Amino acid sequence: MAVSLRMTGLQHNEIKKHVLTKDGKEAATLLFCQPVFRNFDVLLLVKKIEHIPYEVCAVRTKNYLSWPTEKILLPKIEKLEREGLSLVMLHSHPNGFPEFSQTDNENDLNILERLVSNIDGDQPHGSAIMLPDGEIKGRTLDENNCFIPMKKVLVAGDQIHIYLDKKIDCVKHMPGFMQKNSQIYGSKIINYFRSLRIGIVGCSGTGSPMIELCMRYNVGELVLVDPDIVEEDNLNRLVLSRLVDAKNRVPKVEVYEKWQAESGLPTKVYTFKEIVPSENTIEALSKCDIIFGCVDNVVARHSLNKITCAYLIPYFDLGVGVKMDNKTPQNLHQATVRCHYIQPDQSCLLDREAFSAERLADENHQRDDPEFYKILKEAGYTGNNEEVQAVMVFTMEAAALGMDDLKARLLCYRVDSNKDFDQQERSFTHGYYEHCSHSTKNVALRNFIATGDNHKKL
Ligand SMILES: [Zn+2]
Numbered sequence: 001m002a003v004s005l006r007m008t009g010l011q012h013n014e015i016k017k018h019v020l021t022k023d024g025k026e027a028a029t030l031l032f033c034q035p036v037f038r039n040f041d042v043l044l045l046v047k048k049i050e051h052i053p054y055e056v057c058a059v060r061t062k063n064y065l066s067w068p069t070e071k072i073l074l075p076k077i078e079k080l081e082r083e084g085l086s087l088v089m090l091h092s093h094p095n096g097f098p099e100f101s102q103t104d105n106e107n108d109l110n111i112l113e114r115l116v117s118n119i120d121g122d123q124p125h126g127s128a129i130m131l132p133d134g135e136i137k138g139r140t141l142d143e144n145n146c147f148i149p150m151k152k153v154l155v156a157g158d159q160i161h162i163y164l165d166k167k168i169d170c171v172k173h174m175p176g177f178m179q180k181n182s183q184i185y186g187s188k189i190i191n192y193f194r195s196l197r198i199g200i201v202g203c204s205g206t207g208s209p210m211i212e213l214c215m216r217y218n219v220g221e222l223v224l225v226d227p228d229i230v231e232e233d234n235l236n237r238l239v240l241s242r243l244v245d246a247k248n249r250v251p252k253v254e255v256y257e258k259w260q261a262e263s264g265l266p267t268k269v270y271t272f273k274e275i276v277p278s279e280n281t282i283e284a285l286s287k288c289d290i291i292f293g294c295v296d297n298v299v300a301r302h303s304l305n306k307i308t309c310a311y312l313i314p315y316f317d318l319g320v321g322v323k324m325d326n327k328t329p330q331n332l333h334q335a336t337v338r339c340h341y342i343q344p345d346q347s348c349l350l351d352r353e354a355f356s357a358e359r360l361a362d363e364n365h366q367r368d369d370p371e372f373y374k375i376l377k378e379a380g381y382t383g384n385n386e387e388v389q390a391v392m393v394f395t396m397e398a399a400a401l402g403m404d405d406l407k408a409r410l411l412c413y414r415v416d417s418n419k420d421f422d423q424q425e426r427s428f429t430h431g432y433y434e435h436c437s438h439s440t441k442n443v444a445l446r447n448f449i450a451t452g453d454n455h456k457k458l
Contacts, residue, residue, distance in 0.1 A: 001040055001041070001042060001142065001148065002040060002041050002148075002151045003041075003042045003044060003124055003138075003140045003148065003150050003151065004041070004042075004043050004150060004151050004152040004153070004154065005031075005033070005043075005044045005046070005088065005128070005136070005138050005150050005152075005153045005154070006043060006045050006046065006154045006155075006311070006312040006313075007031075007046035007153075007154075007155055007312065008046075008156050008157060008312060008343055008344050008345045008346075008449075009155055009157015009158055010157070010343075010345055010346070011046050011049060012134065012157055013157070014049055015029055015031075015049060015130065016134050018051045019090065019091065019130050020092055020130065020132060020134075021054075024062050024094045024095075025061055025062055025065075025094065026060060026061065026063065026064065026065035026091055026092050026093070026094060027051075027052070027057075027060065027065065027091065027092055028052040028057075028065060028067055028089065028090065028091040028092075029049055029050065029051045029052060030049070030050045030051075030052065030072075030076070030087060030088075030089055030090070031044075031046050031048075031049060031087070031088040031089075031128070032046070032047050032048040032049075032050070032079075032080070032085050032086075032087060033046050033085060033086040033088055034085060034086075034450050034451065034452040035084070035085070035086045035123040035124070035452070036286060036452040037122070038283065038286070038287055041287065042123075042124060043286070043287070043311065043452070044086050044088065044124075044126075045311065045312050045450040045452055046088075046312070046450065047085065047450040052072065056068060056072070062094060063093075063095055063097070063101075064103070065091055069107075069111050073087075073111070073115065077118055080115075080119050081119045081120050081121060084121050084123055085123065086123040086124055086125055086126070087115060087126075088125070088126045088127060088128050088140075089108070089126075089127045090128040090129070090130060090136070090138075091104075091127075091128075091130070092129065092131075093129050093130070093132075096131055098131060098137070099129075100127070100129060100137075100139070100147075104127070104129070105147070108127040108139075108141075108147070109141070109145065109147075112125055112126065112127065112141040113141065116141060124141070124142070125141060126139050126140035126141060126150070127139060128150075128153075134161070135161075135163050136153045136163055137150070137153070137163065138150035138153060149165045150165060151164075151165050152164055152165065152195065152289070154289055154312075156312055156314040156344055158343075158409070158417065158419045159409055159410075159412055159418055160314050160409040160410050162192055162195060162196070162289070162410070164191065164195055174187075174190065177216075177265075178218055181193075181216075181217060181218070185407065185411055185413075186411070188410075188411065189410070189411060192410050192411075193217045193218050193219050193220070194218055194219075195220055195289075196219050196221070196289050196290060197221040197222075197223065197287060197289050197290075198214055198219050198221070198222055198288060198289065198290045198291070198292065199222075199223040199225065199284070199285045199288035199290070199292065199313075200214070200223070200224050200225070200294060201225045201226075201276055201281075201285070201291065201292070201293050201294060201300065202225070202226055202293065202294035202295035203224050203225075203226040203253055203255075203256055203294070204228070204234060204294070204395075205234075205237040205238070205294075205320070205389075205390050205391075205394075205395030206318050206319075206320065206390075206395045206398045206399050206402075207224075207226065207252075207292070208237075208238050208239040208240070208241075208252075208256070209239050209396045209399040209400075210292050210294055210318075210399040210402065210403065211224065211239070212239050212240075213399060213400070213403045214267065214403075215260060215267045218265065218266055218267060219267050220266075220267065221267065221268045221269075221270065222267055222268070222269045222270070223272070223284045223287075223288055224253045224257070224269060224272065225253070225271075225272045225274065225276055225284075226251070226252045226253050226272075226273065227273055228251070228252055229249045229250060229251050229252065230245040230246045230249070230250050230251075230255060231246055232246040234246070234252075236389075236391060236392060237389075237390065237391060237392040237395050238252070240255060240256070240259050241255060251271075251273045253272065253273050254271065254273075256269065256271070257269050257271045270284060272284060276295075276300050276303050276304060276307075277306075277307065282307060282456070285304075285307055285311075286307065286310075286311040286453075288313060289313065289314075290313065290314050290315075290316070290406060291308055291313050291314075291315050291316070292318060292402055293305075293316065293317040294318050294398075296319075296320075297363055298355040298359050298360050298363050299364055299367055301317055301349055301354075302350065302355075302360055304317070305317070305342060305348050305349050305350070306445055306448050306455060307455075308342060308344060309344045309345075309348065309442065309445045309448040309449050309450075309451075309455075310448045310449070310451045310452060310453075310454075310455035311452060312344045312449075313344070314341070314343065314406075314409070315341070315342040316339060316340070316341055316342075316402040316405060316406060317339070317340040317342060317354070318337075318339050318399065318401070319337070319338045319339075319340075319354075319398065320335075320337050320338075320394045320395055321334070321335070321336045321337075321338070322334070322335050322389075322390055322391075322394065323335075332429060333429070334427065334429050334430065335427065335428040336425055336426065336428070336429075337394055337395075337397045337401060337425070337426050337428075338398070338401075338423065338424065338425045338426075339405055339423070339424045339425075340352065340354055340423050341405055341409070341421065341422050341423075342422075344442070344449050344450070345441060345446075345449050346422075346438065346439065346440070346441060347422075347438045347439075347440045347441070347442055347443070348442050348443075348444050348445045350444040350445070351438075351440065351442060351443050351444050352423070352438050394428065397428075401424050401426070405421060405424065408421070419439060420435060420436065420437050421435045421437075422435075422436065422437045422438040422439070423435065423436050423437075423438060
């Protein structure tokens with residue numbers, strides 16, 4: 001069993017604020033996590049944080065902490081059992097000691113053993129330490145009472161932190177093409193990208209150059225989702241698509257699966273010729289560390305936003321807007337590309353009015369009941385959703401904006417704060433590049449946050 005922990009940037013900051021104090025003494029907090037079971041993997045999504053007050057600790061020094069575990073934990077057992085939650089006890093090592101100490105081992109084993117035997121359910125429980133720079137190392141107790149290090153800790157915030165278990169955090173042999181990327185971004189980027197599982201939803205104009213970028217950065221695993229086949233009129237913007245693919249009605253995802261195999265590059269590709277959301281795509285996307293939404297309809301964008309809130313995944317929503325002149329329809333009036341970066345507990349696409357609730361309802365009708373939609377449309381009750389198909393310069397620029405945003409959030413190389421890049425927009429017709437922050441809390445999808453598979457019932 002491999003366990004990973006996920007939390008939002010706001011949660012990470014809240015934990016840091018409590019356990020890394022000015023007095024330099026250790027402190028502790030409890031993380032209540034929603035478990036998500038996937039074959040041999042378990043994702044723990046931080047749902048609630050409860051700090052251990054400094055004043056109840058019997059001893060607090062720079063390298064030792066003692067708090068009344070029984071008194072604090074006993075009343076929590078019922079909640080953990082009733083809601084099927086996992087508990088992770090986190091404390092800080094302000095002196096920077098990067099491992100669990102011998103005392104930690106003895107104490108954690110003693111407490112966790114009792115927790116596991118007292119709480120019904122398959123969910124794992126564990127402990128974690130936080131180092132002065134905010135890095136988190138976690139572990140869970142298995143059925144043989146052995147500690148299993150957490151494979152990955154992901155923080156979906158303004159900065160995306162990925163803390164890896166040491167064993168997979170090493171590059172033994174680096175081929176030349178990887179060294180080239182590390183010359184600009186440092187060797188960190190190689191570890192980050194090799195450890196990532198990225199979902200690309202929509203493998204058309206924007207999705208196909210995104211696949212190419214991910215392969216060239218040697219992303220570990222790609223989940224490609226697209227229900228469509230290659231058609232002749234896609235050939236103006238689908239990277240690597242051929243006329244023969246259109247003639248043979250080859251699914252788009254298959255083109256890229258085949259290309260990956262031919263390229264010899266190390267990325268593993270999993271493909272789904274399905275729409276989002278479906279049982280299979282939710283399962284595959286929930287395991288992704290990052291999702292790029294490269295779709296052209298608001299129903300899919302809203303669904304992806306729900307999935308990323310439910311499973312605490314950083315989400316990049318990419319879009320291209322092309323408007324023709326009303327009076328002279330052959331003339332391009334406006335062409336913009338846009339990248340929204342969405343954090344699970346910060347404003348969602350609907351909160352940002354990236355699309356309207358009316359448009360969403362409209363497209364839902366169109367998808368669920370095409371006949372009824374036709375009647376509505378004829379009666380003039382629907383919006384005008386006729387859009388001009390984008391061309392390749394625009395779609396490639398959208399993919400580049402998204403990939404650059406991901407790299408900047410992993411490596412923090414921007415002069416300005418990543419916070420100021422929640423929305424980026426470039427106009428090809430009006431000559432501007434703008435970026436801004438959207439730092440309000442998630443309202444429209446707040447009930448979805450960290451719900452895991454339970455979000456399907458909402
Ligand atoms: Zn410790």
